[in-house]
Amino acid sequence: MLRVEEQQPVDFSSALLAKFDEIVKRYPEGKQKSALLPILHEVQAEQGWLSTSAMNRVADYLDIQDIEVYEVASFYTMYFLKPQGKYMLEVCRTGPCCLVGAEKLMNHIEQKLGVKEGEVTPDGLFSWRGVECLAACGYGPVLQIGPEYTFYENLNEQKVDDLIEDLRKK
Amino acid sequence: MARKLLLEHINVPGINTFDVYRQKGGYRAVEKALKMTPDEVVEEVKKSGLRGRGGAGFPTGMKWSFLAKPEGVPRYLVCNADESEPGTFKDRYLMTYIPHALIEGMIVSSFALGAKTSYIYVRGEMMPQIRILERAIAEAKNAGFLGKNILGSGYDLELYVQPGGGAYICGEETALLESLEGKRGNPRIKPPFPAIAGLYGCPTVVNNVESIAATVPIINDGGEEYAKIGIGRSTGTKLISASGNLVRPGVYEIELGLPVEEFIYSDEYCGGIANGKRLKATVAGGSSVPVLPANLTLKLANGDPRLMSYESLSEGGFATGTMMGSGGFIAFDEDQCIVRNTWNFARFYHHESCGQCSPCREGTGWMEKVLHRLEYGHGKMSDIDLLVDVSKKIEGNTICPLGDAAAWPVASAIRHFRDEFEWHVKEPVKCLDTNYGLANYANPIAKAEVTTEN
Numbered sequence: 001m002l003r004v005e006e007q008q009p010v011d012f013s014s015a016l017l018a019k020f021d022e023i024v025k026r027y028p029e030g031k032q033k034s035a036l037l038p039i040l041h042e043v044q045a046e047q048g049w050l051s052t053s054a055m056n057r058v059a060d061y062l063d064i065q066d067i068e069v070y071e072v073a074s075f076y077t078m079y080f081l082k083p084q085g086k087y088m089l090e091v092c093r094t095g096p097c098c099l100v101g102a103e104k105l106m107n108h109i110e111q112k113l114g115v116k117e118g119e120v121t122p123d124g125l126f127s128w129r130g131v132e133c134l135a136a137c138g139y140g141p142v143l144q145i146g147p148e149y150t151f152y153e154n155l156n157e158q159k160v161d162d163l164i165e166d167l168r169k170k
Numbered sequence: 171m172a173r174k175l176l177l178e179h180i181n182v183p184g185i186n187t188f189d190v191y192r193q194k195g196g197y198r199a200v201e202k203a204l205k206m207t208p209d210e211v212v213e214e215v216k217k218s219g220l221r222g223r224g225g226a227g228f229p230t231g232m233k234w235s236f237l238a239k240p241e242g243v244p245r246y247l248v249c250n251a252d253e254s255e256p257g258t259f260k261d262r263y264l265m266t267y268i269p270h271a272l273i274e275g276m277i278v279s280s281f282a283l284g285a286k287t288s289y290i291y292v293r294g295e296m297m298p299q300i301r302i303l304e305r306a307i308a309e310a311k312n313a314g315f316l317g318k319n320i321l322g323s324g325y326d327l328e329l330y331v332q333p334g335g336g337a338y339i340c341g342e343e344t345a346l347l348e349s350l351e352g353k354r355g356n357p358r359i360k361p362p363f364p365a366i367a368g369l370y371g372c373p374t375v376v377n378n379v380e381s382i383a384a385t386v387p388i389i390n391d392g393g394e395e396y397a398k399i400g401i402g403r404s405t406g407t408k409l410i411s412a413s414g415n416l417v418r419p420g421v422y423e424i425e426l427g428l429p430v431e432e433f434i435y436s437d438e439y440c441g442g443i444a445n446g447k448r449l450k451a452t453v454a455g456g457s458s459v460p461v462l463p464a465n466l467t468l469k470l471a472n473g474d475p476r477l478m479s480y481e482s483l484s485e486g487g488f489a490t491g492t493m494m495g496s497g498g499f500i501a502f503d504e505d506q507c508i509v510r511n512t513w514n515f516a517r518f519y520h521h522e523s524c525g526q527c528s529p530c531r532e533g534t535g536w537m538e539k540v541l542h543r544l545e546y547g548h549g550k551m552s553d554i555d556l557l558v559d560v561s562k563k564i565e566g567n568t569i570c571p572l573g574d575a576a577a578w579p580v581a582s583a584i585r586h587f588r589d590e591f592e593w594h595v596k597e598p599v600k601c602l603d604t605n606y607g608l609a610n611y612a613n614p615i616a617k618a619e620v621t622t623e624n
Contacts, residue, residue: 026330028244028287031370036352037335041294068352075354075524076335078294094256095457095514096413096500132338132518133256133457134295137413137498138420149297 010053016046020061032062036072040079045147049080077131078146085120085127087167090144093130096137101156105141106130108157112164125168172438173399175387175407176380177423180267186302188309191270199389200315203278204323211282215385217393219405224250224341224378225456225496227480230385236365237283238373246374247280249290249382250346251299254338256457256518257498260409261379263421265292265299269306273329275382277315278389280327283375287328290379291346294334303331338522342570343376344368345524356526357570378496380409401427404479408497414452415503417441428478430454431468434501447503450608451587454483455495457515458575460582461508462492463611473615488582504608508590509601512583513541519576530573533564537580544591547598554591558584587611 019042020035027034036058043054055069062069073079080088091097091106106117109128113121120127136142139153143160145167152163174180184190191197203211216231237245249272253261265272272290280288292300307329310316318326332350334340340349344358347369368374384406388396397405404426410433413419418441424433434449435442443449449464470476471490476483480494502511520534537560543549561577568574584591590606597604 026289026332028370031351033352034332034350037294037349038333040335041297041333062352064352071354072335072352076294076337078336093514094518095453095511096257098511098514099414099500099502099506131295131336132521133254135253135255135259135262135293137257137259137500138411139259140413144295147297149295151298 008051008053010047010051010057012043012054012057013046016042024062033064033068036062036064036069037076040069040073041147044079048086049083083120086125087127087145089126089128090131090134090146091128092132092134092136092140092142094133096133097140097142100140102130102141105155105157105160109160112161126164172423172425172428173407174423175396175399176264176271176383176409177268177421185268186266186270186306188270188306188313191268192313195390196270197274197310197313197315199274199386200277200281201321203281203389204321204325208282208284211278211389214388214393215282218384218388218396219393219400219403220381220384220388220396221404221480222378223380223384223408223496225255225458227494230377230381233365233377234279234283234375236363237375238366239284240373244287244372245283245285246369246372247276247283247285247288248343248346248350248369248374248376249276249288249379250341250343250376251290251292251296251379252334252341252346253296253379253496254293254341254522255496255498256515257411257413257453257500258456258496259411259413260421260497262296262299263411264379264383264409265296265303269299269302270310271383271386272303272379273306273310274315275385276329277310277320277327278385279375279377279382280329281325282385285375286326287330289330289332289350289369291332291334291340291350293340294336297333300331300333307331337524338518339524339570339572342572345570346376347374354524356524357572359569399425401477401479402481404481404494408478408494410478410497410499412440412499412501414499414501415444415447415506416501417444424478426477426479427482430476430478433478433499434468440501443501443503445503447505448608448612449501450504450506450611451502451508453492453498453500453502453579455493456498457500457518457579458571459493459495460488460491460578461512461586462490462582463586464608465612465615466490466586469615471615488578488585492582505605507545507605508583508587509541509545509594512580513538513545515579516541516576519572523572523576527568527573529564529567530576533560533573534576536560537576541580544594545601547594547601549591549595549598551592551595553595554584554588557581 221227340355345355364374452467516538520538565577
C-alpha cells in the first residue's frame, strides 16, 4: 500500500538524471510520460526503493501530476514502496515451479533467513518474497535478485544456501 | 529430425552476436524485404498461414492487413515480449540465445507495416534480456540495418526496448499499450482495435516475439514454402515450452502436427515423465487453457491420436479438448494434486487481475478462497458447484480475456477431476498429506463415449 510518508529530500545522481534524458528521447514529442516505467526502474536501482519524494521528483521531471506516478508505482509489482533488504530474493511461486519444489524452497529460505515473507533481516541485507510466474518454468525452481535481476535456475536447498553465503561475503 | 526454422543455429557458438548471426545467413530477410514493396511482404505473411504465437492464434497476415493507413499519421509496430503466461518461457529463450532473430523480424515487419518507430515491450523482470536486446540493436544499427536510410533503401527505422513493471495483464495488447504510454495496465474497451487507434491513438500492430521472428524464414523461403510445413491450418513450426514433471523440460521447436504422445515420450523431445512416474494430466497451452487428464491428452474422444496443432488440441471443444494457446506445455505426474494446482492458478489470476471489471476482480478472489479451503480440508460438497457457478459468471463478462483465462482452468479441473475434488471433501484429514493419485485418469477411453459437442 502506498503511504505518503514524511517528506525527506531526495538526491538523484547526475548519472541518473542523464539516463532520464536519454530515455525520454525514445518517444515522440509530448509523449514523455511513456518514460515513466523505465525511469522508475532506474530510480529504484539507485535508491533501493521509491520514496514519495523520489516519485514527486520524477513527476516534476516528466511534467505530470504526482498521482500519475503513484498510481503506476502501486499497480506494478516490481516497484517497492518501502525499503527492502539489500538483496531481495524473489522466488517464483506459480504452478510449474511448485511441481518441482518451489514451496519447499520458500519454507527453507524463510528458515534460513529467519524472517517472514516481505520482512527485512536485522542486518538489512536480505528480504524475500514469492512472486508470480517468471517465465522460466522449464528450469524451476527459480529466483531473481534485483536491481540487475540476476537469475538463478534449477535451485535446491544447497544451492540457495551457497547463494546466500556468497551474498553475505560480498 | 524435424525441420528447425527459428532454432536452426541455436547451438552455434556466438550466435547471439551480430557477426556470427550474419555469417549464418542472418539479415538476408531484411535485404530481400527492402527490395519488395511493403504490400508484397504482407502478402507473403498472409500466404504463410502464420498464426499469432502469443496465445490467440489469430492469422498474423490478416491482422496486418487491418492496419489503418491514414495520411500523415504515424503507425507503430509493438512487439509483445511480456511473456508471463505460467508454463511459457519460449520468448525468454529466443531473446536470450538468438536475439537477432527478433531484431531481424522487427525490421522486416516494421517495413511491411510502414512503421518508422517500433518498440519491443519486454516484461520488467527480464532485465538481462533487455540488456541483450539493447546490445543487439546497437550492433544492427552499427551495421546499417537500423536507423536512417537502411541499406540505401530510403526506409528509416528506430527500434527501442521498453521494460514493463511486473504485471501479467500487460500481455493483453491494449493493456500493453496503456503501459507503454506510462499508465496502469488496464485493458481498453474494444472497439476501437489497436489497428485503428493503438499507441498514442495511432494505428498499431502488436505481435508476439515468436510471430515476429517467424517472418524471417517466411520472407527468406517464401510464404508458400512455410505453409507446406505443419498440418491443415496449423502451418509452420512452433516453439513449445515444456515444463513440469518431465525428463527433459525445455524449449523445443516442433513442426505443427506432431503427435502429443511423441512429444512427451520420445527422446528427441521431453523424454517421458521424470522419475519413472506415470502421466496424470497436462495443461497444453499455458495455464489459461483447460487442463486435460492423461487419456484425453494423448487421444481424442474417438480414440485417434491427438496432435500438437491448433485444431487437434481444441478438438472436442471444452468437453474433451483444450487449446494450443502460447504453447506452454505443463506435465503433471501421478503424485500431483489437481486441487492444489487449481488453487495455485486461481491465486495467480486473482493476483494479476487489474481490478477494472467486478466479475474478474471479485470472482477470481472468491474462487481462490473456495479452492484454498477445499485444498486444506475445510471444503463442503456444495463448494464444487459453487466454483463452477462463479467461473461461469466471470467467463465472457469482462473487458479482456483474463476473466476467461481465470475461469477455464477451474471449470475444466472440475469437469475432468471432479472425483478428486469430492475426495478432498470426504477425506479432509487424509488429503492434507496424501494425494488422490492417478486414479482412472490414464485409462484408455472407450470409443463409445464420443461426445458430439462441436
